[in-house]
Amino acid sequence: MAKSGCRENALLRVEGLRARIAAGPRTSSAPRSGAGEGDGAEILKGVDLELCPGEIHAIMGPNGSGKSTLAGVLAGRDAYEVTGGTVTYAGKDLLGLVPEARAAAGVFLGFQYPVEIPGVGNLYFLRTALNAIRRARGEEDLDAMDFLSLAKEKMRLVELDPAFGSRSLNEGFSGGEKKRNEVFQMAVLEPRLAILDEIDSGLDIDALRIVAKGVNALRRPDRGILLVTHYKRLLEYVEPDRVHVMAGGRIVRSGGPELAEELERTGYAWVAGMPPEAAAAAAAAGGARR
Amino acid sequence: MSTAEQLKDLTEQKYRYGFVTEIEEDRIPKGLSEEIIRVISEKKGEPSFMLEWRLKAYRHWLTMQEPTWANVRYPKIDYQEVVYYSAPKQKRALGSMEEVDPELRKAFGKLGIPLEEQMRLAGVAVDAVFDSVSVATTYKKKLADLGIVFCSFSEAVREHPALVEKWLGSVVPYTDNFFATLNSAVFSDGSFVYVPKGVRCPMELSTYFRINAKDTGQFERTLIVADEDAYVSYLEGCTAPQRDENQLHAAVVELVALDGAQIKYSTVQNWYPGDAEGKGGIYNFVTKRGKAMARSKLSWTQVETGSAITWKYPSCILQGDDSVGEFYSVALTNHRQQADTGTKMIHIGKNTRSTIISKGISAGRGQNTYRGLVKMMKGATGARNYSQCDSLLIGDRCGAHTFPYIEVRNPTAKVEHEATTSKISEDQLFYCKQRGIPEEDAVSMIVNGFAKQVLKELPMEFAVEAQKLLGMSLEGSVG
Numbered sequence A: 001m002a003k004s005g006c007r008e009n010a011l012l013r014v015e016g017l018r019a020r021i022a023a024g025p026r027t028s029s030a031p032r033s034g035a036g037e038g039d040g041a042e043i044l045k046g047v048d049l050e051l052c053p054g055e056i057h058a059i060m061g062p063n064g065s066g067k068s069t070l071a072g073v074l075a076g077r078d079a080y081e082v083t084g085g086t087v088t089y090a091g092k093d094l095l096g097l098v099p100e101a102r103a104a105a106g107v108f109l110g111f112q113y114p115v116e117i118p119g120v121g122n123l124y125f126l127r128t129a130l131n132a133i134r135r136a137r138g139e140e141d142l143d144a145m146d147f148l149s150l151a152k153e154k155m156r157l158v159e160l161d162p163a164f165g166s167r168s169l170n171e172g173f174s175g176g177e178k179k180r181n182e183v184f185q186m187a188v189l190e191p192r193l194a195i196l197d198e199i200d201s202g203l204d205i206d207a208l209r210i211v212a213k214g215v216n217a218l219r220r221p222d223r224g225i226l227l228v229t230h231y232k233r234l235l236e237y238v239e240p241d242r243v244h245v246m247a248g249g250r251i252v253r254s255g256g257p258e259l260a261e262e263l264e265r266t267g268y269a270w271v272a273g274m275p276p277e278a279a280a281a282a283a284a285a286g287g288a289r290r
Numbered sequence B: 001m002s003t004a005e006q007l008k009d010l011t012e013q014k015y016r017y018g019f020v021t022e023i024e025e026d027r028i029p030k031g032l033s034e035e036i037i038r039v040i041s042e043k044k045g046e047p048s049f050m051l052e053w054r055l056k057a058y059r060h061w062l063t064m065q066e067p068t069w070a071n072v073r074y075p076k077i078d079y080q081e082v083v084y085y086s087a088p089k090q091k092r093a094l095g096s097m098e099e100v101d102p103e104l105r106k107a108f109g110k111l112g113i114p115l116e117e118q119m120r121l122a123g124v125a126v127d128a129v130f131d132s133v134s135v136a137t138t139y140k141k142k143l144a145d146l147g148i149v150f151c152s153f154s155e156a157v158r159e160h161p162a163l164v165e166k167w168l169g170s171v172v173p174y175t176d177n178f179f180a181t182l183n184s185a186v187f188s189d190g191s192f193v194y195v196p197k198g199v200r201c202p203m204e205l206s207t208y209f210r211i212n213a214k215d216t217g218q219f220e221r222t223l224i225v226a227d228e229d230a231y232v233s234y235l236e237g238c239t240a241p242q243r244d245e246n247q248l249h250a251a252v253v254e255l256v257a258l259d260g261a262q263i264k265y266s267t268v269q270n271w272y273p274g275d276a277e278g279k280g281g282i283y284n285f286v287t288k289r290g291k292a293m294a295r296s297k298l299s300w301t302q303v304e305t306g307s308a309i310t311w312k313y314p315s316c317i318l319q320g321d322d323s324v325g326e327f328y329s330v331a332l333t334n335h336r337q338q339a340d341t342g343t344k345m346i347h348i349g350k351n352t353r354s355t356i357i358s359k360g361i362s363a364g365r366g367q368n369t370y371r372g373l374v375k376m377m378k379g380a381t382g383a384r385n386y387s388q389c390d391s392l393l394i395g396d397r398c399g400a401h402t403f404p405y406i407e408v409r410n411p412t413a414k415v416e417h418e419a420t421t422s423k424i425s426e427d428q429l430f431y432c433k434q435r436g437i438p439e440e441d442a443v444s445m446i447v448n449g450f451a452k453q454v455l456k457e458l459p460m461e462f463a464v465e466a467q468k469l470l471g472m473s474l475e476g477s478v479g
């Protein structure tokens, strides 16, 4: 499907992925027993996606179309129940892994709404995370001094004030600060697959440029990035190889970077059946009224 | 898969200190009577004032009823089934660690606090209470040079009877309450500290308590006196072996801070909590109270993770003008543990100030109750109290309860109370797991974050131990 077509060498291949809200209270992180139990409506209704090593893909689409759900399912959030399809990451089945094992395998999710953890220092948290991942990979812990110099270097990269290192994780951070902190964490953890969910929302113009710098710094031929975004602004700084439009739980259109430009003009009304030209006219009229 | 297996391994980990040490013991028959009390007093070679005091307490105890107001439930205790005295058989006084019974030393080793290690740790003097008699006291000389007395209670009774007679019962009288009165009658040992005028104790003084013998109630008694402008920091750590029967622990701690003195008292309590079904474990019914004279300061810090039942209210009587009382507490209940703990701040003097920070953590079917009293007496002009009680719930079968009692009899006194209840959210756990941190570690990290305000009040070596303990005590609480 994808133009680049890397086939079995794909970093991430999603095929016919379907998911819904898991029913009942969560009991364990073990995979749930088969479909048919929960009664939540399906949110993902057959998602297909292929990301080749070295590529950046953008996922756009209307509110509520399932972008965060897709990100969550890929990261292993057990509030969702996978009801069909497969996900292959670096040649291996991803869906059978618990979230922390996915993290150890190099999957990073930049959260649309990063959570606050009172009393847990930002750097302390990050060092715990880094060492947990290293341990899971059979590597040795990074000692406190080495970690500190690594953290300092990455803080400089994303121009994060060192004062944020000792503050409680995300507690009292502004919206934009939280996002910048996500990018900082990503820079330290150096994931192989980064899924960034609206990392550009709520950023001022300078912060947007800085976040883009962080994302571009991660770029490497063996890594891949999925950018969920509403605006082409970010894509002006981080040029995507592909742009996908998600609607109603599916990828309904894919194209090159020019698709983002088009969406800016047309909006998403065409998704509901309106031909793109009419949609563009409707969007323009709406814009004029405002 | 391996991560899941690791998790399972972790969650099924058992109480790590549940071993029993085979040491010859010197015991007396179980049960309680004037005769038994005379035997205890005689075995300890006590002067007559001590025996008289014990007997007065015993006679008073016979007129008392066991209290039932606490928010804890346990089967009735048969006080005639308890052995009131048990000591490792060891005749000679010990000069150094090397002379200590190797079995005993091994036991300390298993507790994770080898004495040798403790001695090496800069500035920690350990007075180890194994069952009821102190078996090793270190750093004594160094302290003696400063005029500081730090020894077992029995030794203090023999060597410093005037000090003991002067201060014993001055804060917790033998008539105080059912358990304290029982303790007054039968207490077998404990620690005694006296810091002379103007002396700043140069090291943390530390005692590890441990209940070893079967069916022995442990009734230790601690008395700390800081003379004018003196300073002392005292650490108390507790563990007990694992047994199916419940064991009674009814201790009394009295603190006296004279004008301008400061006493910091820290506890990390890890008595055996019973198994996941609530079988066995320690009943920890303790009376802790301090009296603060002018410009003095009393500070209680406690991390309570053990015991089947905890019933404990370290309190401050702020008698002198400008005196300060502090209470920092973390209480964790998991499985079927019950804790009813808190503090009393009695403001008598002018401009007295108190701070209460209580952090309750409930997991499994644990029940956690904060019970606190802030009392501003008539003369407490300008007195201030700030209380903050936070509860954290893990899972939905546990409970947290808060009973703040406030009595204000002086119109210029101010009392502030804040309380919050929160849960560890799915979002927080997922966030941690997404970053590679396994669930058990994530819970432990979030709990430590929640308790940080209190943990940072602990002396360094203790803070690290307390952090590990919180994590350990939560094993099996998630998933």
Ligand SMILES: Nc1ncnc2c1ncn2[C@@H]1O[C@H](COP(=O)(O)OP(=O)(O)OP(=O)(O)O)[C@@H](O)[C@H]1O
Binding pocket: A021, A043, A061, A062, A063, A064, A065, A066, A067, A068, A069, A070, A079, A112
């Ligand atoms: N836990 C949940 N319980 C109920 N409904 C949910 C839950 N999570 C997601 N949904 C629903 O699933 C749909 C998809 O949500 P999702 O967050 O994936 O959208 P999105 O594309 O990320 O939207 P946005 O652009 O606003 O971030 C929405 O209708 C949302 O209300």
Ligand SMILES: [Mg+2]
Binding pocket: A067, A068, A069, A112, A197
């Ligand atoms: Mg979203």
